[in-house]
Amino acid sequence: MESGPPGGSGPAEPGPRLRGLRGADATASASSWSRFGAEAGCRAPAVAAVLPAGGSGERMGVPTPKQFCPILERPLISYTLQALERVSWIRDIVVAVTGENMETMKGIIQRYRHKRISLVEAGVTRHRSIFNGLKALAEDQPNCRLSKPEVVIIHDAVRPFVEEDVLLRVVTAAQEHGASGAIRPLVSTVISPSADSCLDHSLERAKHRASEMPQAFLFDVIYEAYQQCSDYDLEFGTECLHLALKYSHIKAKLVEGSPDLWKVTYKRDLYAAESIIKERISQQVCVVMDTKENEEHVGRCLEEMLKTELNHVKVTSGQDLQQIILEQCYNFVCVNVMTSDFEETQRLLNMLEESNLSILYPVVVISVHFLDYESVPFGQRMEKVMQIREFAKEVKKRNILLSGLLIYFPQEEQKLQESLRQGATIIAALIKDRNSGLIGQLLVA
Numbered sequence: 001m002e003s004g005p006p007g008g009s010g011p012a013e014p015g016p017r018l019r020g021l022r023g024a025d026a027t028a029s030a031s032s033w034s035r036f037g038a039e040a041g042c043r044a045p046a047v048a049a050v051l052p053a054g055g056s057g058e059r060m061g062v063p064t065p066k067q068f069c070p071i072l073e074r075p076l077i078s079y080t081l082q083a084l085e086r087v088s089w090i091r092d093i094v095v096a097v098t099g100e101n102m103e104t105m106k107g108i109i110q111r112y113r114h115k116r117i118s119l120v121e122a123g124v125t126r127h128r129s130i131f132n133g134l135k136a137l138a139e140d141q142p143n144c145r146l147s148k149p150e151v152v153i154i155h156d157a158v159r160p161f162v163e164e165d166v167l168l169r170v171v172t173a174a175q176e177h178g179a180s181g182a183i184r185p186l187v188s189t190v191i192s193p194s195a196d197s198c199l200d201h202s203l204e205r206a207k208h209r210a211s212e213m214p215q216a217f218l219f220d221v222i223y224e225a226y227q228q229c230s231d232y233d234l235e236f237g238t239e240c241l242h243l244a245l246k247y248s249h250i251k252a253k254l255v256e257g258s259p260d261l262w263k264v265t266y267k268r269d270l271y272a273a274e275s276i277i278k279e280r281i282s283q284q285v286c287v288v289m290d291t292k293e294n295e296e297h298v299g300r301c302l303e304e305m306l307k308t309e310l311n312h313v314k315v316t317s318g319q320d321l322q323q324i325i326l327e328q329c330y331n332f333v334c335v336n337v338m339t340s341d342f343e344e345t346q347r348l349l350n351m352l353e354e355s356n357l358s359i360l361y362p363v364v365v366i367s368v369h370f371l372d373y374e375s376v377p378f379g380q381r382m383e384k385v386m387q388i389r390e391f392a393k394e395v396k397k398r399n400i401l402l403s404g405l406l407i408y409f410p411q412e413e414q415k416l417q418e419s420l421r422q423g424a425t426i427i428a429a430l431i432k433d434r435n436s437g438l439i440g441q442l443l444v445a
């Protein structure tokens, strides 16, 4: 069993969250357990998680095992780890990876600052990988800070969209019933073919469900089941709940899961996961502008136009920028009126680089310049504005996607409104698409 970097599998420690949120998240997380636990009449147990991540992803059809395939330049497994790390009452997260991917996994833990992670060798099947993870929790191994939990969550490393709510529900149900698992309605009807590939019978879809993840077990229940498990089940089985029933005689409590619990299996699932992640981090934008009359006016007009494109538009003159960054806004518009200088934008970029906000997700920054660019020789004006290409190349190394937008100003009010509307559309497209191919580009509204 290997731990990640020093402190990798230390005591429960929230994962890579920004300072301001860590407290908030942990408080929310702890209070949700205490609230939920109180309602369910149970106390908070010691909880650990096992993530099988030792597969080859054959159905994905690419050389890279799907758990390491990038989404927005970050490996899929990192999103799942992040989701579990948001839950402060999960004490340890044991990830089963193949020996050949051990260094890759350690690099991911290091780069994305994952905490509470311990690594074990995967097995040749998913059940064997899970079993190895459980052994790491069961046995007091020398120099290992892992200890046996009361409840263990088992969750596929390729299911990134798991929320605290369903984790809380399966753990609470496992405390009471010994085992629990998330289920979803079937999308297609299940049929049973005959030996000659004809329809033998079909199952009534309404009476059946798809077994998803997360699942949770009293540790002794599932560990006992794996210890008694036949080689056939270890080799060909796909259902942990079945092992708990067959070997520990425990009937798992089934809980309804959300639609986002699906497993990334085929390439289309990766595209779907990327669009969900893009949508989640594109919900809000922060408009940074000075309160000088001119700037405030066009900034407010732009704000109004942006509200027709994006759900949440915050405006700041800069004082509360640090808090906005801590609240994990990933999209910024810096308004510059009658100047092609980048001082304001540079100040914002410096704050973003210091904040580590862009470690987990690409941060979009659009430097908007309201410029009377017809009255000054084009070359002279453009020379300064074209600096954006150099800035963009530099900040891309920190996962910040910088592009520029020119809006002719001043101009007759109606034309200005049209430019602002076009500008808002361009800004929304840059935020929603997060295409790193557009960094350093200067767009004109």
Ligand SMILES: Nc1ccn([C@@H]2O[C@H](COP(=O)(O)OP(=O)(O)OP(=O)(O)O)[C@@H](O)[C@H]2O)c(=O)n1
Residues within 6 Å of the ligand: 051, 052, 053, 054, 055, 056, 057, 058, 059, 060, 066, 067, 096, 122, 123, 124, 125, 126, 127, 129, 130, 156, 157, 158, 263, 264, 265
């Ligand atoms: N020997 C294995 C096989 C699978 N898994 C993990 O179990 C989860 C769900 O399995 P699945 O979706 O089948 O992954 P793969 O086996 O990689 O996919 P495929 O069947 O397409 O090869 C994945 O996180 C996978 O990495 C594992 O830990 N050890």
Ligand SMILES: O=P(O)(O)OC[C@@H](O)[C@@H](O)[C@@H](O)CO
Residues within 6 Å of the ligand: 126, 156, 211, 212, 213, 238, 239, 240, 241, 263
């Ligand atoms: O069968 P696969 O190896 O593709 O994935 C494992 C899934 O079967 C499993 O995650 C759920 O069905 C719940 O047990």
